[in-house]
Amino acid sequence: MTIDLQASARHCGVDGASAAARRVIAALVRAGDISTADMTDIADRLNAVADDLEATAPPLGDRLVDMWQGDGNTRHDPATGPENPIAPPLEYEGTADGGISADVTLDLPYQGPPSSVHGGVSALMLDHTLGVANGWAGVSGMTAELTLRYHRLTPLFEPVTVSARQVSVDGRKIRTVGAIRHDGRDCVTAEGLFIAKYPPRPR
Numbered sequence: 661m662t663i664d665l666q667a668s669a670r671h672c673g674v675d676g677a678s679a680a681a682r683r684v685i686a687a688l689v690r691a692g693d694i695s696t697a698d699m700t701d702i703a704d705r706l707n708a709v710a711d712d713l714e715a716t717a718p719p720l721g722d723r724l725v726d727m728w729q730g731d732g733n734t735r736h737d738p739a740t741g742p743e744n745p746i747a748p749p750l751e752y753e754g755t756a757d758g759g760i761s762a763d764v765t766l767d768l769p770y771q772g773p774p775s776s777v778h779g780g781v782s783a784l785m786l787d788h789t790l791g792v793a794n795g796w797a798g799v800s801g802m803t804a805e806l807t808l809r810y811h812r813l814t815p816l817f818e819p820v821t822v823s824a825r826q827v828s829v830d831g832r833k834i835r836t837v838g839a840i841r842h843d844g845r846d847c848v849t850a851e852g853l854f855i856a857k858y859p860p861r862p863r
């Protein structure tokens with residue numbers, strides 16, 4: 661059974677609020693302390709929003725069940741989740757080689773070297789993309805090993821393509837490869853070993 665590639669993003673509800681929070685995160689990192697904004701006032705207003713959210717949040721167990729509805733891709737993960745403000749978010753489509761890919765432009769919250777993507781962020785995007793490529797191919801598992809090679813800097817502010825495809829399934833061992841590319845050149849390549857096992861979803 662393959663999975664839906666895109667968690668259906670909504671422009672209202674928590675997706676809309678998460679998109680707004682994503683803007684706030686990027687705007688804060690762009691502003692820094694050399695902005696003319698009154699950061700004390702901004703902190704007060706953001707804390708007021710957090711107070712509202714915390715006062716009305718469901719019990720954690722209920723939210724975990726809600727997050728893990730269905731058997732396909734998730735809506736809350738830190739790579740694609742439309743309801744997670746720290747997700748870029750990646751939006752996948754299928755590719756002719758049976759894999760998946762997403763075009764994404766990252767901004768300052770994801771910076772490592774100057775004007776370049778942080779290596780850990782690249783690792784996050786590739787781990788998740790290899791995992792979803794497995795789901796797309798029909799046999800998925802948990803990451804046992806992820807080997808990355810950083811060939812050149814991955815730029816911020818310009819579109820890059822994150823892609824992956826499943827290469828083989830040997831018993832419970834799944835091998836998957838992927839890359840982050842810019843302007844047709846590899847910035848980061850990945851090889852993953854996944855083991856066909858998943859902890860049960862909270863129900």
Ligand SMILES: CCCCCCCC/C=C\CCCCCCCC(=O)SCCNC(=O)CCNC(=O)[C@H](O)C(C)(C)COP(=O)(O)OP(=O)(O)OC[C@H]1O[C@@H](n2cnc3c(N)ncnc32)[C@H](O)[C@@H]1OP(=O)(O)O
Pocket residue numbers: 663731732733734787788789790791792794795800801802803804805832833853855857858
């Ligand atoms: C997020 C969940 C979504 C679910 C949705 C499903 C639908 C798909 C849709 C959407 C995809 C979403 C995409 C998510 C992407 C993110 C993925 C992650 O972040 S996963 C979290 C990080 N990974 C861990 O935390 C694993 C922790 N490790 C473990 O739990 C175990 O070590 C595990 C499961 C990897 C293996 O444990 P054992 O007990 O089941 O199996 P044993 O018997 O140890 O190994 C089986 C075979 O594999 C080899 N093996 C195991 N680990 C190895 C390793 N690190 N290197 C080499 N070989 C290894 C062993 O030597 C053995 O080989 P021999 O059968 O004897 O030939």
